[in-house]
Amino acid sequence: MTLLSLTDVHTYYGESHILEGVSLEIEAGEVVALVGRNGVGKTTTIRTILQLTPPREGTVRFKDEEIAGEETHEVARRGIGWIPEDRRIFTQLNVEENLRVAVPDRDALRPALEMAYDAFPILEERRDQRAGTLSGGQQQMLSLARGLVGENELLLVDEPSEGLAPQVVATVAESLAEAATDTSMLVVEQNLPLALDLADRFYVLDNGSIVDEGSTDEVSADSERLRRYLSA
Amino acid sequence: MIDATLFAAEVVPLSIVDAFVEFLHPSELVGVLVDGLSKAAIYAMIAGGLTLIFGLMGVLNFAHGSLTMVGAYLGGAIMVLSVSSATGPMTRLAFFFVGIVVVFGALSAVGGALEISLIRRLYDRPPIAQILLTFGLTLIIDELMRIVLEFYDLQPRADWIAAWGTKPWFLSQRLSIGPVDVRGLALFEILMGVLTVGAIWAFLTRTRYGLFIRAGSEDSEMASALGIDVRRVFTVVFAMGTGVAGVAGMLLMWDTLWGASVPLGAETLLPAFVVVIIGGLGTFRGTVVAALLVGMVDAVMTWWFVNEIRFTGLPELTIFLILVIVLIVRPQGLYGVEGVGGH
Numbered sequence: 172m173t174l175l176s177l178t179d180v181h182t183y184y185g186e187s188h189i190l191e192g193v194s195l196e197i198e199a200g201e202v203v204a205l206v207g208r209n210g211v212g213k214t215t216t217i218r219t220i221l222q223l224t225p226p227r228e229g230t231v232r233f234k235d236e237e238i239a240g241e242e243t244h245e246v247a248r249r250g251i252g253w254i255p256e257d258r259r260i261f262t263q264l265n266v267e268e269n270l271r272v273a274v275p276d277r278d279a280l281r282p283a284l285e286m287a288y289d290a291f292p293i294l295e296e297r298r299d300q301r302a303g304t305l306s307g308g309q310q311q312m313l314s315l316a317r318g319l320v321g322e323n324e325l326l327l328v329d330e331p332s333e334g335l336a337p338q339v340v341a342t343v344a345e346s347l348a349e350a351a352t353d354t355s356m357l358v359v360e361q362n363l364p365l366a367l368d369l370a371d372r373f374y375v376l377d378n379g380s381i382v383d384e385g386s387t388d389e390v391s392a393d394s395e396r397l398r399r400y401l402s403a
Numbered sequence: 404m405i406d407a408t409l410f411a412a413e414v415v416p417l418s419i420v421d422a423f424v425e426f427l428h429p430s431e432l433v434g435v436l437v438d439g440l441s442k443a444a445i446y447a448m449i450a451g452g453l454t455l456i457f458g459l460m461g462v463l464n465f466a467h468g469s470l471t472m473v474g475a476y477l478g479g480a481i482m483v484l485s486v487s488s489a490t491g492p493m494t495r496l497a498f499f500f501v502g503i504v505v506v507f508g509a510l511s512a513v514g515g516a517l518e519i520s521l522i523r524r525l526y527d528r529p530p531i532a533q534i535l536l537t538f539g540l541t542l543i544i545d546e547l548m549r550i551v552l553e554f555y556d557l558q559p560r561a562d563w564i565a566a567w568g569t570k571p572w573f574l575s576q577r578l579s580i581g582p583v584d585v586r587g588l589a590l591f592e593i594l595m596g597v598l599t600v601g602a603i604w605a606f607l608t609r610t611r612y613g614l615f616i617r618a619g620s621e622d623s624e625m626a627s628a629l630g631i632d633v634r635r636v637f638t639v640v641f642a643m644g645t646g647v648a649g650v651a652g653m654l655l656m657w658d659t660l661w662g663a664s665v666p667l668g669a670e671t672l673l674p675a676f677v678v679v680i681i682g683g684l685g686t687f688r689g690t691v692v693a694a695l696l697v698g699m700v701d702a703v704m705t706w707w708f709v710n711e712i713r714f715t716g717l718p719e720l721t722i723f724l725i726l727v728i729v730l731i732v733r734p735q736g737l738y739g740v741e742g743v744g745g746h
Contacts, residue, residue, distance in 0.1 A: 221628055247630040259625045261618050272618045273629045277611070321629065 173235070174199045174325055174355050175220065175251075180229035182212075182219045189215045190226070191379040197325065202356045204370035204387070206363065208401060212379045213359040214256060217327045220357075221253055222246050233325070248275065252323030256330040256359075258314040262303030266294050266313060269302050273317045283320040290346050291316050308339035315343060319350050326350065328358045332365055344368065363397060375400045422711040433583040435706050436699075441589035443698025444596020445661075448651035449671045450678040450690050451603055452644030458685030459620040459640045462522060462533050466540035468672030470510060470645045473544060474652025475663035476552075478506045479566030482656075492571030499653075506653045507646040514645025518638045545665050552665070562662030570657050588658055595654050599647065600691055606643075607687060616640055620685065677722055681729045683739025692737055697722055 175197040182190040189212045197203045205213050218224040220231060222243050231239040238246050247253075252273075261269050267284065274283045288295035291312040297305065302313060311331070318326055331347060332340045344365055347356070351369060360366035367373070367387045375383040377400055390396050425431060453467045481502040486495055517540070525532045549559045557563060574587045607613035615636050619626040623633045651671070655661040661670065678697055682689030704721040729736060 223624060223628065242632070242634070243624070243627040244630050244632045247628050253628045255625070255628075259622055261621045261625070263621050264614070264617060268614055268617075271611075272614055272626070272631070275630055317629075 172199045173197070174201075174233065175357070176230075176232045177216070177220070178230045178232075180216075180219060180226045180231065182215055182224055182226045184215075184224065189379055190219060192229070193219075193376070193379070193381055194229075195374050195381060195384075197355055197357055199324075199355055201372065202351045202358060202370045204366040204373040205357060205359045205376060206361075206366055206373060206397060206401065207376035209361075211376045213376055214329055216376065217253065217329055217357070217359060220246075220327060221251065247321075250322065250324035252318045252321045252326045254314055254318035254326060254328045254331060256333060258310050260302045260305075260310050260313050260317070263301065265299050265301055266305070267298040269313055269317055270294075270320050273321045275322060279322065287316040287320050290319065290349070291342075308335055311335055311339065311343060315346055319346070319354075323354060326354050326356045328356055328360075330359055330361060332360065332362045340365065361401075363401065367391065373397070418711070422707070425710075426706065430582045430584065431706070434585055435702050437583075437585045437589050437593070438705070439699035439702030440695075441586070441592040441596075441698075442701050443695045444592045444600075445651065445655065445658075446674055446678045446698055447596050447691050447694035448599050448647065448654065450675040450682075450694060451600065451687065452647035452651075453675050454679045454682065454685055454687055454690040455603070455616075455640055455647075456644040457679065458687065459616055459623075460522075460526070460637050461530070461685075462641075463530065463537070464641075464644070465534060465537040465672065466517075466544060467537075467644070467648050467675060468668035468670070469541045469544040469548075470514070470668075471648040471652040471655070471671045472663070472665060472668035473513075473548065474506050474510050474649025475566075475656040475661075475667055476548065476563070476652075477509060477649065478502050478653025479563050479569075479656045479663045481505060482569035483565050486569040492573060495569060495571045498569075499657075503650055503653055506649040510649030511642040511646035515638050515642035517645070518641035522641065523634070523637070541668065545668060548665055559665040562659070562664050563656070566656050566663050567659060574657065592654060592658070595650075599650060603643075603647065603687065612636075612639070674722065677726050681726055681736055683736025686736070686738040689736055689738030696737075697725060700725060 173196050176195070178194050180190050180193045181188065193212070193216060195203070195205075205216060207213055215224060219226050222238065222241055226239055229239070230237060233246070233249055233251065238249065261272065264272070270284055270287050271280060274280050288298075293309060294313060294316055297309065302310065305313065315331065318328070328347065331343050335343065340362070347358070347369055350356070356369070358366055358369055367390060370387050372386050373384065373390065374381050375397065382400065383396070426435075449467075449471055453464060456462055456464050456467075482495075482498060485498045490498075521536060521540075522533070525536055552559045570588070574591050576587055577584050578587045578590070607617060615626065615631045616639075618629075619631060619633045619636050626636075627633045652663075652667070655667065655671070656663040661667060674697070678693045679690055681697065682691070682693030700721055701719075733739075
């Protein structure tokens with residue numbers, strides 16, 4: 172079953188035409204990587220899906236229902252979660268409050284917190300600490316945990332490894348791989364090995380358009396296929 | 404060898420020493436403390452709603468003072484209509500608390516309606532548009548109130564004396580507690596301030612909706628991506644902020660230092676802005692601390708200028724002096740953070 176589909180989507184920032192007819196699909200239970208150089212429109216694609224930057228043309232359908240034009244909170248309540256590129260944790264709230272704010276159902280709060288603390292024990296140790304005082308790696312774990320505790324069917328993950336130490340990247344990759352067993356994902360990632368390890372399929376975005384797509388098995392056999400789009 | 408007493412008398416005039424000794428007398432000290440806390444309570448109440456609205460929505464609501472004034476008249480009307488000379492003190496107090504609930508509900512409804520119909524349209528415009536709109540609202544609200552008051556033969560610029568008379572007797576008099584003599588109403592204002600600040604604090608930190616407000620005030624986009632209807636949160640906060648302004652107005656209606664009058668709006672708006680700026684725009688904790696600071700400094704300086712220097716116009720200047728010092732030393736305010744106003 173197709174979980175999310177974008178068809179001929181055009182998105183603008185003011186007069187700048189960023190997405191020029193993007194079409195992509197994500198099946199239920201699938202992890203899809205969206206790769207491309209900096210500034211080609213990967214984050215804009217995620218913002219378009221969430222209706223943070225609504226498209227001017229094209230359709231965005233989730234579980235066969237049109238979501239273009241809906242409010243962002245309505246899109247989120249349909250079960251689409253977001254782990255943003257720059258973490259965007261609530262720095263004035265403590266760790267546990269950051270997690271609580273992401274759990275829509277009160278009854279689900281306790282198991283959600285247990286799940287988050289099992290995945291990232293350091294967060295439990297610092298549950299009462301103000302999130303703004305955490306280290307960069309801990310903030311990324313919190314951002315990830317906040318995305319995972321929401322009852323989401325699709326997670327939009329934007330550059331989860333950016334700026335992290337290799338050891339933290341391994342923890343993040345492990346958590347995403349575990350989450351991928353029961354949640355579909357669209358992963359935007361510059362770290363190609365990480366993206367390909369996680370994903371079943373990939374799309375390459377260049378200058379606002381999809382220029383290549385396929386299964387990650389195909390590119391494993393042809394390592395140059397993606398690199399020519401990603402080199403500057 | 405220099406005589407220490409003579410030296411002190413020459414360097415520090417004896418009148419100042421005497422005044423300082425008089426100030427440190429327990430009865431004076433406690434009197435100033437109660438006066439300072441009552442001022443702080445009022446400042447916290449009138450500035451609390453303002454800071455909530457700015458913290459979440461980034462809207463500087465210039466109509467806040469006028470809404471306080473509406474609360475004062477609405478509360479006064481409730482009291483004047485329900486209290487007669489035969490009404491006992493506890494019944495008057497009970498009517499007051501019923502009035503608080505009515506005023507909070509009515510002003511919250513007005514605030515919610517203003518946010519939905521007018522303020523919401525200006526979120527994506529430059530701040531000057533919001534300032535002009537809310538300033539325009541002030542003029543409209545004040546003018547409408549003048550029309551209503553003249554219809555009922557009340558003087559818009561003079562304090563509403565009939566409303567003062569609805570107080571229970573123990574709030575109209577000075578109460579002696581041991582050697583200390585304090586205004587009964589000042590103690591009541593402290594109690595109301597503590598209750599109001601405590602209620603807002605509990606709402607923000609102990610409820611799920613309070614959590615949404617704090618998250619939304621920091622990053623409204625991220626909050627909506629987590630499923631929070633930030634627009635509705637904006638409406639609730641604006642309604643709550645105006646409701647608290649109304650409650651403060653109802654309390655001021657009883658106070659002969661303020662009283663219900665149309666200029667009350669402008670009189671409360673200025674100290675409210677001073678307190679909000681000193682505390683740090685948009686932080687509720689900062690507002691409470693700044694209200695305490697400003698209230699206490701105001702009370703101490705009022706005592707000195709009234710009892711010793713005998714120049715009653717000057718104490719207010721000290722409040723603005725604090726503002727200037729804070730803006731120079733810590734421009735973001737005592738508890739301010741950069742980038743407040745989640746919108």
